[in-house]
Amino acid sequence: MAVLNGKSDEKLKERLSCKALLLDLSGVIYQGSAVIPGAAEAVEQARKLGLTLRFVTNTASKSTAIIITQLAEMDITIGHSELFTAPMAAKAYIDQHRLRPYCLLPPAVADLFVHYGEHTANAVLLGDARDGLNYHSLNQAFRLCNQGAPLIAIGMNRYFMGDDGLQLDAGPFVRALEWAAETRAVVLGKPSAEFFQQAVASTGFEPSECMMVGDDWQADVVAALSAGLQAVQVKTGKFQPSDLEKIPPQVPVITSIAELLKSIAD
Incomplete structure (x- = not known):
């Protein structure tokens, strides 16, 4: 992970290939009730770089208030307008x-x-x-x-x-x-194109300037590409080794969200 301070911060910002990140929750930010190592730090670093963030999820097992509270307990603070749920x-x-x-x-x-x-x-x-x-x-x-x-x-x-x-x-x-x-x-919800379009519209950017980060090769990655976004696949959550044969070749595959900023700036 790049160190975000001074000139290193500016150089990384110049190399970023997107202006907004759409982050899946289950499997990317947390798994079950446990935060994925490096997730809080990655979110904080993305904010420092000026990236617009949206947290998108299909979960119906938690209310909006519970999701926001759970994230806060994981040292990830988000606003209501940043959360998009099915x-x-x-x-x-x-x-x-x-x-x-x-x-x-x-x-x-x-x-x-x-x-x-x-x-x-x-x-x-x-x-x-x-x-x-x-x-x-x-x-x-x-x-x-x-x-x-x-x-x-x-x-x-x-x-x-x-x-x-x-x-x-x-x-x-x-x-x-x-x-x-x-x-x-x-x-x-995902993989609906309308759901992605709604989240993208809220950022003020074009779909091509937004990047979806997910653990589901189909509902997150392929669906986002079909809606005109960029996409990154993480190897956490529901990811299975056999998914590598199905993920489009242009999509970066990273170990976890902890590697995200470095991967989208390379």
Whole structure:
């Protein structure tokens, strides 16, 4: 990692290939409940270099307040405007289209949607509800979708890295409903191009001036490239050695976020 002081700082800044960083949280900043070594220092150094930061996540298991508090406990301070979550995007979409969703969500974000009135549901909203994704709840969601209700997905990740290993995310359950009801989900969150465009627009820069840093070669890296951003793959979180065969050749692959600034200035 480059030393950020005096002339070294200025030289590094001149070599940076982007003006804004979009940082995934789970797998990049922290893994489970533990901060990834060097993450806090990398965020601090990026700020010192004047880079605009956005923290983007599909997680529906934590509220915005909890995410910000958890990051603060890891010595990473962020503002509300720097955080972009899939539940936030889903709520904006639901409000815009005046929908009343039947929700399959974890308790941490369920309160955002309780006022819509599920007894008159005309849409399905599915996130990482863990044990809430059971036969009864999924069958109710299937019946609504089969009757024409739109299916809204909070992200399409296949799995994530938890404290005790890889865990299924919401994506496989969304795919099951799509197949059974012969429908196509509206995806709010990564890898949706609209989600990346919303985060990029908030920076004031062009997509090509922004760089996504993620641990998911598909939902983070390839999706960001498709939206016109640059991308970096980290070998933390859900990364698997077999991913190296799938990552586009132009994408830098680094051990962790601790190497980020050096890698994007080379």
